[in-house]
Amino acid sequence: MNRKTIRLVLALATITTTGFSQQITLSPEIKTALAGVSPDQIKADITYLADDKLKGRAPGSDGYQMAVDYVTAQLKALNVKPAGEDGTWLQKVRLRKAFIKDAQLILNGVSAVAKSFVIYPNPIVDNMKASGGLAFVGYGISEPALGYDDYGGIDVKGKIVVILRGSPEKFSSSVAAHVMNSTQIMRVAAEHGAIGVMVGNADSAARMANVSRGTYSIMDEKGDVSISRTFYSKQLSVYGALSYALLNPLVKQAGKDLQALPALLKAGQPQSFAINAAANVAYTSTYQDILSYNVIGKVEGADAKLKKEYVVHSAHLDHLGVGAPVQGDSIYNGAHDNASGVASVLGIAKIYNSIKVKPKRSILFVLMTGEELGDLGSGYFAKHPTVPGKSLVADVNTDMPTIIAPLLSVTALGAEHSSLAKQVDQAASYLDLSVEPDPEPKQARFTRSDQYSFVVQGIPALHIKYGSKTADGKNNLNDIVAPWRAKYYHKPQDDINGVFDFEAGKKYVQLNFIIGYLVAQETAKPTWNAGDIFATK
Incomplete structure (x- = not known):
């Protein structure tokens, strides 16, 4: 091993998985970058994307184009490179x-x-x-x-x-x-x-x-x-x-x-x-016919071979546009759904910009159109990626993380089908979060967001949602979310003036970054569990 290789290995995160231990040790550089995730920046990103002037970000609209321009500018500023069609940031979605x-x-x-x-x-x-x-x-x-x-x-x-x-x-x-x-x-x-x-x-x-x-x-x-x-x-x-x-x-x-x-x-x-x-x-x-776009950027990995493979961080950029008035408001701003998820992905990109030594695999940031129309933009990207299809090894999706209360436990929708469950457990343990089964199994949430588009193309994927744990020990977060959802979900009231916990938003950014980073660092690709229903998809 030459000196350059030794320095590279020492700079990267050290991962310890002895026996049943979920302990991981991250480099000081990464710890500093994680601590630097800014709740104020998350709020600023949501505030812009959910502003009335974007008119609810309906695919193909001027407001959606403003959202495209905003996230593209943010990614450029964070030294992310374009990874769309023909060297651009964009993928056309017809x-x-x-x-x-x-x-x-x-x-x-x-x-x-x-x-x-x-x-x-x-x-x-x-x-x-x-x-x-x-x-x-x-x-x-x-x-x-x-x-x-x-x-x-x-x-x-x-x-x-x-x-x-x-x-x-x-x-x-x-x-x-x-x-x-x-x-x-x-x-x-x-x-x-x-x-x-x-x-x-x-x-x-x-x-x-x-x-x-x-x-x-x-x-x-x-x-x-x-x-x-x-x-x-x-x-x-x-x-x-x-x-x-x-x-x-x-x-x-x-x-x-x-x-x-x-x-x-x-x-x-x-x-x-x-x-x-x-x-x-x-x-x-x-x-x-309506023309819309997915926005795609990349951070190149450090390993000569593995950098040709990608871990995807995804979130949908669109929302419902202008619709039927509710309490006199007809702009469906989509602050939680899904400006918060986009802000989370931008937060992950900022962490990567803050660390000099990148993981072995490359990272792909994909901000997609048409989720509200049936996961269409993600479906198109997963089927026709702008990088070689076999190079996509995993997707970590963020959709409406529901940052309205402290994040103390999580549910990793879809992780139970693949080896990604290991990285979820490791990352959650590092952040003192417990991992719980889906508290709302009848909601069919696994297929109702963009990670499912990757799954049906054979790519292991997951979607982190809140668990039930609360600070008062009642562990009834779902009971708190239910009335919130009734008031805000898919309604014009989902704007920046609603209920937010931006510290919880910071925790989501940290968790999803660590999950993706661990996958990008591990030499072996994520795999489906033996005999799993998705193993042959």
Whole structure:
């Protein structure tokens, strides 16, 4: 080992993982940089990004462009290098907003009442007609390795499958969120030869989705659909929903009881059967194309070989724009969601700017568009990264960290599926934080933010959220968050005048930095746990 190599090794963090120990030792330089994370700077970043003049940062809007310009300038000032397309900071994201017109559903020759069904628009075929028999396939889940398959023993080729949204109780929260995801449901249906999917309502009081405002997809350079949550392929020409009033007689006609099906499915007993009905669907779609951007920067790693691999720190830059007024305010500023997450990523970039010796792997900062439209910008980046696809080894995502109270414990959504759990435990231990299981498993939070886009591309990823621990020992933070969320989440009231704990924001920055740094330092790539549902994705 030469002197230069010895100096490099001594300057880097020393990681100790003997036996069951989660102890790590960070270099004095890194400790100083961590201590220098500024709550005031976090507040300043949020204040700008959530200002009324940005008009809620809707993708493609002038306000979103102001946000792009702001984060680009901040990254430049922190000596981050551009890592977008063609040497720029940006990746083009071509959004298509599709609207439905003249949708018709005919069941056994009888036209269904308009409000009793929903058909989602098609982003590439403007006039669509489809017909086929119906088949009920439970939750639409096919996971034989987990002991559950709604498609076992039933032929759905050329048919429109009808499902209920849900998953067996035996599935963990993140697995349940994955198999219930609309893209996954459509993919499984298409792989079994179906030509359409209709999500049925077993609750007579359930309200039908409103698609009059349009749905979004991302188009590639050739004009094909790259990412969508309501379209999978040309083969799958129908995606929609059926009301209870339409579904109940169809199920009854097959000799089944719609009221009994949910409990059986929840118990892990597949309920699949043919429905003696033919469906004819016809509809027209119209389009509005919108250009938006992901912002991408990098810090180059120190190792000659490993610097060609990347650990991603991500957060979404967009929010909901201008919408329906609430208490006289129509600008959905998105201070917590997700100006706070963007500020956190900028804070991590500042730490890297403060340390001379970088980790072995390179670091990628990705600030993405279209999360509020269905994780679309992250979906496009994870599928079409601006660096070689196989070079992405992990994603540490930050979305609405909910900095409203001291951060004493955390939940690492998704980490339980991969070796990233080790780095989470090490980083949390260093900061005296406890790690807890998801306190809100029914919220399906694992698939509701950008880390999921990386997971479905086979890249281990996680999303740190608050745990339940509170300073008074009641450990009921979720009870505190619930009324806060009801008042602020996806409302114009989510601005800089709301409830904030910027010291908690500092702790998030420190934690996510350490997690990413440890991954970037370890020679071995993160791996999925053996036999995990995502190990083959």
